[in-house]
Amino acid sequence: MSEERNWAGNYSYRAQTIHRPGTVEQVQELVAGAAKIRALGSRHSFNDIADSAGALISLENLNPAISVDAAASSVTVNGGMKYGTLAAELQGQGFALHNLASLPHISVAGAIATATHGSGDRNGNLATAVSALEIVTASGEILTVSRSSTPDFAGMVVGLGALGIVTRVTLDIEPTFDVRQDVFENLPWSQVLENFDDVTSSAYSVSLFTDWRGDTVGQAWLKSRIADGEVPLRGRPEFFGGTPATEARHILPGVSADSCTQQLGVPGPWSDRLAHFRMAFTPSSGEELQSEYIVPRQHAVEAIEGMRALSDQISPLLQVAEIRTMAADDLWLSPNYQQAGIGLHLTWKQEQKAVEKLLPLIQGKLAPFAARPHWGKLFHAEAAALEPLYARLGDFQSLAERLDPKHKFRNDFLARNIFGA
Ligand SMILES: Cc1cc2nc3c(=O)[nH]c(=O)nc-3n(C[C@H](O)[C@H](O)[C@H](O)COP(=O)(O)OP(=O)(O)OC[C@H]3O[C@@H](n4cnc5c(N)ncnc54)[C@H](O)[C@@H]3O)c2cc1C
Incomplete structure (x- = not known):
């Protein structure tokens, strides 16, 4: 692989390959057959959070279908969908998301994985709008989880890419404003x-x-x-x-x-x-x-x-x-x-x-x-320093161990900050 960098250009991915599967079945096969693999979003993080010692999977070639369920006030999208594309489509259909980050260029799955946020005293970060996820887990199987029916759902949304490849995301929507x-x-x-x-x-x-x-x-x-x-x-x-x-x-x-x-x-x-x-311009x-x-x-x-x-x-x-x-x-x-x-x-x-x-x-x-x-930006820490800040870190470690027993989705970032090297 020729040198592939993040958006800011300050980080070169060490993964040897970036796969761009066209179907979820291909994602499943790639994950099942890999020793080390992770999802790559739109590359807007500033550190090594997205990297893998093996391969990366980009969802940019997956079916971009946006499926609105007006009765349930929700929309379901491919995890690689960019917020800007989704926002324009929702607006066209008379709906809205509760908030956006400073830039619309980021992918939905990549943004929620790091708890990306906008502003507003009464606005939760973008991950709080997630009501369901479809995840390809380490075995290659599809796990569908939801806010209403999955006990550990609150541990799965801000997943740092550690739990699997999020192929579909369902978000709360409201009438446009x-x-x-x-x-x-x-x-x-x-x-x-x-x-x-x-x-x-x-x-x-x-x-x-x-x-x-x-x-x-x-x-x-x-x-x-x-x-x-x-x-x-x-x-x-x-x-x-x-x-x-x-x-x-x-x-x-x-x-x-x-x-x-x-x-x-x-x-x-x-x-x-x-x-x-604006989506058509370089942000920041x-x-x-x-x-x-x-x-x-x-x-x-x-x-x-x-x-x-x-x-x-x-x-x-x-x-x-x-x-x-x-x-x-x-x-x-x-x-x-x-x-x-x-x-x-x-x-x-x-x-x-x-x-x-x-x-x-x-x-x-x-x-x-x-x-x-912020998980996706530059900081100086390690598991020992972060542990007291996150009451559910131990539960997250157990969840990751259960969904990824062979540590396919582990990388240096997770070793340093979540699991302890
Ligand atoms: C110019 C600029 C402005 C920014 N503004 C804001 C802001 O306003 N607010 C804010 O909070 N942050 C902001 N950020 C940070 C950015 O939102 C986060 O770093 C975000 O995670 C980037 O999303 P991404 O799609 O580029 O994901 P990547 O950086 O590619 O990946 C981030 C993480 O998501 C995981 N991931 C990606 N796709 C999937 C998937 N399908 N399944 C499972 N895991 C996945 C990766 O493995 C990795 O762990 C900004 C960044 C830039 C460059």
């Missing part, structure tokens, strides 16, 4: 931190962008749901001391907003507003690394203050940071397991060695708050 997106600039930190709960509950989804330096938050992106038939009034004149942007903004100062979703309060479908970036900066730590909601202000105190060390390597909020859930390996949280996200320059050197300092600062790292 419109959203307006407004950006405010230069919010004084003092006002944001004094009123943190009011700030994050001001819209359906709120994101704050900062470089951690100075006295102001650079931008606040507010995505507000518009009720049926409501004619949106003009936006608010100010937001906790911030002023409305007068033109569309990119999250990075000085970068064209062409790649970003519609702003300036223009109402439109959820599918074109809930992500920050395109040349970057990312890390993110999920901190329990009650420590939000202290944790933000901690990051600001490290700004001299962080800022030279940083492109931009984003603060989001997520509702609690009951998914065993979700960073929001039984706790609402804030995500402290860092988009780094592509200086991996320097970033990796800095991560222990950041993690030390956030350790008193029991911060949980």
